[in-house]
Amino acid sequence: MGRIKNRIRRLRFDHDEMTQEELANRAGCTRQTIIALEQGKYVPSIELAFRVAKVFGVALEEVFQYEDSREK
Amino acid sequence: MAPLQKRALISLLMGLALAIALIVVFVTRDINTFATDLGFRLIVYALWIGVPVVYLLLINLTRLSKLKQVDERDKLIKDRAPKIQWLSVIFSLAAWYVILNEVYWEKGQIPVVYLTLIFISTLVISSLAESLGILIGYWRMNRHG
Numbered sequence: 001m002g003r004i005k006n007r008i009r010r011l012r013f014d015h016d017e018m019t020q021e022e023l024a025n026r027a028g029c030t031r032q033t034i035i036a037l038e039q040g041k042y043v044p045s046i047e048l049a050f051r052v053a054k055v056f057g058v059a060l061e062e063v064f065q066y067e068d069s070r071e072k
Numbered sequence: 073m074a075p076l077q078k079r080a081l082i083s084l085l086m087g088l089a090l091a092i093a094l095i096v097v098f099v100t101r102d103i104n105t106f107a108t109d110l111g112f113r114l115i116v117y118a119l120w121i122g123v124p125v126v127y128l129l130l131i132n133l134t135r136l137s138k139l140k141q142v143d144e145r146d147k148l149i150k151d152r153a154p155k156i157q158w159l160s161v162i163f164s165l166a167a168w169y170v171i172l173n174e175v176y177w178e179k180g181q182i183p184v185v186y187l188t189l190i191f192i193s194t195l196v197i198s199s200l201a202e203s204l205g206i207l208i209g210y211w212r213m214n215r216h217g
Contacts, residue, residue, distance in 0.1 A: 030141070
């Protein structure tokens with residue numbers, strides 16, 4: 001079973017310390033979902049993942065990475 | 073706390089208050105007068121209808137997505153809540169079955185008022201359990217992801 005990691009917190013800080021609220025508004029989700037994403041407690045849909053990547057202006061892979069535990 | 077979570081909590085607390093009031097009314101009045109006492113019936117109807125109405129107004133009928141208060145994660149949690157609702161209803165019906173069998177088996181019949189009680193309790197439990205299911209969904213997601 002793999003795990004999906006993300007760099008949302010890092011990217012927020014790299015984008016003028018964007019707040020969770022602002023990211024949520026721009027990505028079209030609630031702040032609680034951004035918190036859950038940053039804590040690795042929620043895996044977003046493909047659509048939300050693309051919307052988050054679009055807010056940061058980067059490719060999807062720069063925000064979300066798939067870690068396959070079978071490769072270890 | 074997410075907006076849907078807050079609404080589910082309010083719905084559960086208000087529903088519980090109405091359910092407790094309903095139980096108090098049944099305990100303080102003579103259950104056998106239910107069929108003859110119009111005042112008793114009206115109080116009971118107002119209380120039990122209140123529970124699903126509160127739930128519907130707070131969670132189902134309000135266009136939360138229009139208010140941008142719910143997103144895909146909230147919808148996922150809400151979609152899972154009926155599991156808790158289904159289990160609660162099944163267990164409450166099983167409890168009614170066992171209790172009524174044990175109490176009235178010897179007599180061979182049960183008072184008609186229990187049909188109303190079973191219906192009311194099923195509806196109340198169903199509404200409360202869905203709010204509870206939403207709260208459990210948030211709790212589980214925050215804990216385990």
